[in-house]
Amino acid sequence: MKRADEQHERIISELDRRKRKRRKDDDEFKVVEGVIDPPTLKTLYKLLNRGTLSALHGAISTGKEANVYRGEDADGKSVAVKIYRVSTAETDFMLEYIIGDPRFKNVKRRSRSLIPQWATKEYKNLIRYHEAGIRVPKPIDIERNVLVMEFIGDTKTNLPAPMLKNIEIPSPVKTFNEIIRMIENGYTKAGLVHADLSEYNILWLRKPVFIDVSQAVLTTHEYAKKYLFRDIQNITNYFTKLGVDTENPEVITKHILTVGEE
Ligand SMILES: Nc1ncnc2c1ncn2[C@@H]1O[C@H](COP(=O)(O)OP(=O)(O)OP(=O)(O)O)[C@@H](O)[C@H]1O
Ligand SMILES: [Mg+2]
Structure with a gap:
């Protein structure tokens, strides 16, 4: 054995x-x-x-x-x-x-x-x-x-997936867009704002996976829009450091809020 x-x-x-x-x-x-x-x-x-x-x-x-x-x-x-x-x-x-x-x-x-x-x-x-x-x-x-x-990780070796901050992202532009889409779908489809999103609370298992969602709030929460902006800012800051030419966080937030109201 x-x-x-x-x-x-x-x-x-x-x-x-x-x-x-x-x-x-x-x-x-x-x-x-x-x-x-x-x-x-x-x-x-x-x-x-x-x-x-x-x-x-x-x-x-x-x-x-x-x-x-x-x-x-x-x-x-x-x-x-x-x-x-x-x-x-x-x-x-x-x-x-x-x-x-x-x-x-x-x-x-x-x-x-x-x-x-x-x-x-x-x-x-x-x-x-x-x-x-x-x-x-x-x-x-x-x-x-x-x-x-x-369990987010390798099911054969039982090793947990790494945090986004600890990996070399294969295609940063694609991943950035993917994460923004996840934030948008979170808002429009799940009716939630993560409110603590950063490279620390995203795991990487071939694709990004959001974790640590205890503080996530409903989009009807008093500060939902403030948290949404903060999440987007954290993500754009991180990807800007990686050299991605990101859209302005205000513009992204506005776009998501507009789509959310439709
Ligand atoms: N479903 C999961 N599968 C594999 N690993 C996980 C999973 N959930 C959490 N982890 C690992 O545990 C770590 C901490 O998880 P999480 O971010 O949810 O807790 P936390 O609230 O940040 O804890 P604290 O803030 O007290 O440090 C993650 O960074 C990740 O490495
Ligand atoms: Mg955490």
Whole structure:
């Protein structure tokens, strides 16, 4: 047996064992690396019991608000598992993007439900983007602070796709136009503005894929137009640095807003 297969077997049997003697040793649960807090552990068991997950591997990314892990679904296929930190010091910025959203009517600052609502917002936004045909990870499941989605990467080597900022883009002009089209379709077809779009939140898997959509707002949001302009500005700045002769961000924004009103 290959080493990866062995490791896979070991993790699955370990998860099975823990599932059997669940709760006794919650606090010592270690998933390959890093300690997961007991409430999150409980949430992971729920996802395990309903067949969404069968294993959790190492972290792909550790950030301020969330860690992203590679997991496996019931068929052993790679999935991405985004675990939002339950206790984040910085949650106030979230309010600007969630208050007033008709999908989330009961939002309270510093409440225990804010992080699960934030994770649910990412899940719902992924559904909207996905259904509108904009390339994002396909959402799979959500439970409290844990979001499970399609793994964007090489399904054979299980390596995650790189960020746009870390690759040499094969044809920058074409890619720039492609990303602007994704922003436009996001606005007109999904009814969303990403609101944190940059070369950091676009992965490259032969084509661009938008990620990190928790802060994305409906086009009816008070600041939707401001965020749209900011996204377009970030993208034009980046591609200008790469030598692409981009259209003026104001002109692009106006065009999208006009198309959106038709
Ligand atoms: N579906 C996915 N498939 C593969 N890799 C992913 C996926 N989603 C996220 N990643 C990886 O995890 C990283 C962080 O994800 P994301 O941008 O969604 O989190 P984040 O909110 O920026 O976290 P933080 O802001 O706390 O650093 C990405 O840059 C990417 O490398
Ligand atoms: Mg990010």
